[in-house]
Amino acid sequence: xxxxxxxxxxxxxxxxxxxxxxxxxxxxxxxxxxxxxxxxxxxxxxxxxxxxxxxxxxxxxxxxxxxxxxxxxxxxxxxxxxxxxxxxxxxxxxxxxxxxxxxxxxxxxxxxxxxxxxxxxxxxxxxxxxxxxxxxxxxxxxxxxxxxxxxxxxxxxxxxxxxxxxxxxxxxxxxxxxxxxxxxxxxxxxxxxxxxxxxxxxxxxxxxxxxxxxxxxxxxxxxxxxxxxxxxxxxxxxxxxxxxxxxxxxxxxxxxxxxxxxxxxxxxxxxxxxxxxxxxxxxxxxxxxxxxxxxxxxxxxxxxxxxxxxxxxxxx
Amino acid sequence: xxxxxxxxxxxxxxxxxxxxxxxxxxxxxxxxxxxxxxxxxxxxxxxxxxxxxxxxxxxxxxxxxxxxxxxxxxxxxxxxxxxxxxxxxxxxxxxxxxxxxxxxxxxxxxxxxxxxxxxxxxxxxxxxxxxxxxxxxxxxxxxxxxxxxxxxxxxxxxxxxxxxxxxxxxxxxxxxxxxxxxxxxxxxxxxxxxxxxxxxxxxx
Amino acid sequence: xxxxxxxxxxxxxxxxxxxxxxxxxxxxxxxxxxxxxxxxxxxxxxxxxxxxxxxxxxxxxxxxxxxxxxxxxxxxxxxxxxxxxxxxxxxxxxxxxxxxxxxxxxxxxxxxxxxxxxxxxxxx
Numbered sequence: 001x002x003x004x005x006x007x008x009x010x011x012x013x014x015x016x017x018x019x020x021x022x023x024x025x026x027x028x029x030x031x032x033x034x035x036x037x038x039x040x041x042x043x044x045x046x047x048x049x050x051x052x053x054x055x056x057x058x059x060x061x062x063x064x065x066x067x068x069x070x071x072x073x074x075x076x077x078x079x080x081x082x083x084x085x086x087x088x089x090x091x092x093x094x095x096x097x098x099x100x101x102x103x104x105x106x107x108x109x110x111x112x113x114x115x116x117x118x119x120x121x122x123x124x125x126x127x128x129x130x131x132x133x134x135x136x137x138x139x140x141x142x143x144x145x146x147x148x149x150x151x152x153x154x155x156x157x158x159x160x161x162x163x164x165x166x167x168x169x170x171x172x173x174x175x176x177x178x179x180x181x182x183x184x185x186x187x188x189x190x191x192x193x194x195x196x197x198x199x200x201x202x203x204x205x206x207x208x209x210x211x212x213x214x215x216x217x218x219x220x221x222x223x224x225x226x227x228x229x230x231x232x233x234x235x236x237x238x239x240x241x242x243x244x245x246x247x248x249x250x251x252x253x254x255x256x257x258x259x260x261x262x263x264x265x266x267x268x269x270x271x272x273x274x275x276x277x278x279x280x281x282x283x284x285x286x287x288x289x290x291x292x293x294x295x296x297x298x299x300x301x302x303x304x305x306x307x308x309x310x311x312x313x314x315x316x
Numbered sequence: 317x318x319x320x321x322x323x324x325x326x327x328x329x330x331x332x333x334x335x336x337x338x339x340x341x342x343x344x345x346x347x348x349x350x351x352x353x354x355x356x357x358x359x360x361x362x363x364x365x366x367x368x369x370x371x372x373x374x375x376x377x378x379x380x381x382x383x384x385x386x387x388x389x390x391x392x393x394x395x396x397x398x399x400x401x402x403x404x405x406x407x408x409x410x411x412x413x414x415x416x417x418x419x420x421x422x423x424x425x426x427x428x429x430x431x432x433x434x435x436x437x438x439x440x441x442x443x444x445x446x447x448x449x450x451x452x453x454x455x456x457x458x459x460x461x462x463x464x465x466x467x468x469x470x471x472x473x474x475x476x477x478x479x480x481x482x483x484x485x486x487x488x489x490x491x492x493x494x495x496x497x498x499x500x501x502x503x504x505x506x507x508x509x510x511x512x513x514x515x516x517x518x519x520x
Numbered sequence: 521x522x523x524x525x526x527x528x529x530x531x532x533x534x535x536x537x538x539x540x541x542x543x544x545x546x547x548x549x550x551x552x553x554x555x556x557x558x559x560x561x562x563x564x565x566x567x568x569x570x571x572x573x574x575x576x577x578x579x580x581x582x583x584x585x586x587x588x589x590x591x592x593x594x595x596x597x598x599x600x601x602x603x604x605x606x607x608x609x610x611x612x613x614x615x616x617x618x619x620x621x622x623x624x625x626x627x628x629x630x631x632x633x634x635x636x637x638x639x640x641x642x643x644x
Contacts, residue, residue, distance in 0.1 A: 071430075075344050077437040080455035085426040107454065326534040335531070335576060336624050339603030346606035355576050355604055415561060446625065520537045520625060 006092055020090075020107075020127030028053045029124060040105070041093040048216060058092060069123045072113045080110040083130050096130040106134035134297055151232035155230040156206060157213040162235070165227035166287070169237050173287035176280055181279040184246040186236040187294040188216070188253065190273045193232035193307040204264040211262045219252050235291070243279045243311055250275045250309040258307060274301040318363035319478065319503045321362035322510070329513045330482075334358040337442025338484045341497075344438040345431070345486060359483045365474040368481065368500070369466055375483040376465065376496045385468030386432040388456035391442055393449040393508045396501035398435040398440065398478065399469065400432040401485045404462055408412055413493060429456045435497055439484065447512025478503055522549040523640075527567030527583065528559040529601070530577040538572055538579040539599070541628045546641055555633025560588045568596050570640050573618070575609065583644075586616035597640050608609060 005013075014021055014035045023032035030053050033045040043056050055061045070080045081089065083106040094105040110306040112124040152164035160168075171186070178185045190196075190212065197205040210233065216234065220226055225237040238246055254275055261270045276298025284290055301310035335358055342353045363371050376383075389395075400517060410427045433456045444451040459468045464504040480501040487494040501509065525548040529535050537550050543637040551567040555560040555577045561569055563585040575582035581595060584594065590598055600613045610621045622630060635641035 040383065071348070071434075074347065075434055075438070077344075077434060077441070078453060079430065079433055082455055082457065084458070085423060085429065110455070184370070325533070328531055332531045332533050332624075336603040339576075341622070346608060352608045352612075353606060357578050361541060410554040430542075444585070485557050489561055520627075 003016055015127065018129075020129075022053075022125065022127075023122050023124045024053055024069065025267065026069060026121050028062075028069065030056075031116075032124075036092075036127070041090060047266040051220075051223055052128055057090065060089070064090075066109060066286060067135055072111045072123055073121045078113075081109045081111075083134050087134075089127065092146075095129070095204075096131065096135070102131065102135060105129055106131045131315075144171055146238055152223070157210055157228055159213055159217070159234075160225060160227040162227055162229050165225055165235055165237060166291075168225050168290070169287045172237060172239055173280070173290065176207055182236040182242045182245075183290075184241045184243065185290050185294045186238060186246060186253075187229070187276045187291075187298040188234040188236065188273050189275075189302070191274055191302075192231040194270060196271070200269060204262075204269065207264045208262045208269060211260075212271065212273070213258055214262060215256045216253055219249065219256065235294070242275065246277045246279060247309060247311065250277050254309055272307035274298060276301055276308045276312065277309060319461060319506050321478075322480070322506075324362075325511060327360055329517050330360055330509070331358050331377070333443050333446045333516060334360070334439075334482055334484065334514065337439045340442040341435045341438035341452065341484075345433050348431075348434065349488070351413070354487040354489060356485040356487075361481050364478055364479045365392065365476055368436055368479070370467060371481060372401075372483075372498055373465055374482075375498065382462040383465055383468060384461040385465075386429055386456050386457040387459050388432060388436050389454040390436075390451055391454070392452045392499060394440075394444060394451055394505045394514075396499060396505065398436045398497060398499040399459075400428075400435060400456075401465070401496040401498065402428065403469065403488050403492065403494050406488075406491070406495075407461070408495055413488075423456070425458055425461070426473050428461075429458060431495070435486065435495060436499075439440055439497060440499065442512060447460050447509070447516050449508055449512050467494075476502060480509070482509055522547050524548075524567050524569045526553060526559060526562050526571045527548050527551070528553045528571060528577070528582070529566075530554050531574070531576035534574065538631075539611060541626065541631045543632045543641060544627070545598050551612075555564070555584040556582065556588070558595050559585050559595075560592075563589065563594050564592070570596045573602075573603045574641055575600060575613070582611050583612065583616065586613060590617055595615070597638060599634055599638060599640070601631075 001150060018037040020037065020040070021032065021034040022266050024028060024030055032053060033048050038044055054060055057248045070202055084233065088104055088107045089109050090107070093200040094102060109131050110126045112126070114122055114124060116122045137142070152160055154161045173184055175181070180270040186231050190208070193205065198207055216226055216236070223239050227235050229235045238249065254273055257271055257273045261268050276294045276296065278290055278293035278297055280290055296316045297310045299306050300316060305311065338355055342355045346353045359375060361371065374425060382404045384399045384404065384407050387397055389397045405426060407428060410424065410431065414427060435457070437453060440451055482501070483496060483498040484496060485496045521559070527535050527538050527550060539550070539586065551562050553562050557580045559573070573582050573585060582602065586598065589598070598618045599622055599623060600618045601621045601622045605623055613621055620634045622634045632641070
């Protein structure tokens with residue numbers, strides 16, 4: 001690098017560049033403190049140069065900092081810190097007080113060892129304000145999480161969708177195969193739903209679906225997985241549940257749906273549901289088979305007159 | 317125009333240059349941890365973008381279990397990226413090895429980044445110095461902990477066709493800590509690398 | 521009388537460099553080995569009164585060679601020439617009987633100086 005600029009110009013640039021620059025000795029005595037540091041810390045260069053850094057900033061991670069400075073001098077290499085592991089070195093306010101949504105400045109730092117004019121070991125620490133990056137990153141993470149959640153859900157009712165349910169069922173099935181336990185699957189289909197749509201309109205139909213979902217959710221346990229399988233079809237995964245438990249649950253659901261009609265505008269819409277239940281046994285080959293069995297039981301429930309619960313039997 | 321891979325003589329010189337760089341990195345690590353560090357024989361190959369993950373897998377000799385990865389880019393007269401790949405067990409021992417007790421705030425992630433920076437810095441600076449080239453480094457960043465190798469090396473698009481792949485590994489005599497350094501140098505810097513190797517050979 | 525000199529290094533380039541840097545006029549009979557096993561084989565045949573030994577090699581490394589020399593009671597004057605410059609490595613090779621440690625990269629002068637220090641070669 002040629003010295004086309006005089007010392008004064010270089011000094012000016014270092015002082016005014018939009019980056020924190022400080023230089024310390026191996027004992028953390030401050031040798032240089034630029035304007036960025038002054039402005040953000042409210043500590044003037046005159047005050048701090050010649051004193052120990054930790055006296056002015058007792059909250060700094062002193063032991064860690066001393067080790068870091070010694071290490072770069074010993075190994076004669078650059079070192080870095082990133083906001084992702086260490087959000088900041090100096091606890092400064094950030095410059096987005098209105099829109100930021102964060103409480104402090106996020107910083108990336110670099111440690112650069114070098115020799116002073118008198119041959120003494122010095123370390124230059126540079127401090128970059130990366131608050132904007134950190135905020136964007138957080139927003140992207142949140143958006144990802146939201147998107148992922150959205151891809152699991154049925155937009156109308158807000159319960160899980162078929163794809164998510166099958167993933168969960170697959171996991172639970174494998175767990176039960178490996179470690180033992182009970183598992184049941186319940187299929188539910190609203191009776192004469194097409195007639196509801198035809199008579200009262202699709203919006204009424206949607207309202208019915210939403211309310212039926214609410215009825216089922218109020219009875220289901222936290223560990224049960226409720227999903228919308230098709231237009232008027234639901235599937236419910238019941239972990240740690242055998243046929244006895246499953247029947248109790250299914251009948252409660254059937255009853256509450258029958259006994260609680262749906263109010264839509266001026267209409268009172270009576271609804272019933274048919275339910276098919278099947279339980280995992282050792283001979284069940286796959287989670288698909290389990291779903292298939294519940295489906296067969298549901299079919300029998302419809303055939304036998306609807307508004308009832310039927311349990312899968314091997315001769316179906 | 318497709319770059320020619322290094323010929324046998326250039327490869328031999330490169331191996332020796334890396335050997336020297338590696339010795340410096342090993343010495344830095346030894347100083348830091350106060351333990352004996354076993355150095356490997358460097359391995360150099362020329363890879364295509366399709367098979368580089370497989371190739372790294374062979375060098376690291378793993379079968380998709382769990383590893384921690386840190387990536388650090390280098391640039392100036394030589395350019396490329398280096399990956400430090402750590403076995404899961406060794407990582408957990410790191411803070412004990414580095415002499416940090418639990419009361420000091422040094423998360424495992426930060427330690428991995430620090431050690432990586434030291435190893436890659438010393439090794440590549442060692443190489444650059446021997447061949448008379450300038451080198452600068454970006455900050456290291458953590459690619460993942462407890463992940464399979466393919467995930468650590470994943471990149472959305474690969475803009476390159478071929479690159480030079482250099483692998484060295486460090487293994488501590490005591491405990492489980494081991495680190496594979498995989499350095500990928502882009503085609504663009506092979507010309508500089510070649511001229512540097514020739515210079516080195518002539519001065520030796 | 522010719523000194524039997526054994527040069528041990530897995531790098532062909534490195535062996536060539538060592539050959540180029542050997543003091544001129546030194547009366548030597550040179551054998552080369554590319555790893556520790558080849559080195560021990562040569563030593564057993566008496567081909568290594570003086571040995572220039574690399575540390576980092578496949579099959580059997582430099583430490584293995586030094587241990588082999590000690591265990592088999594072979595006589596050899598060993599100068600370790602290596603890039604493994606960690607203090608513990610230097611300490612180990614000296615404890616295993618090496619006469620000197622020469623850091624890579626070396627040149628003619630440093631090699632000659634090291635050889636002279638070990639009493640293995642002198643300019644007259």
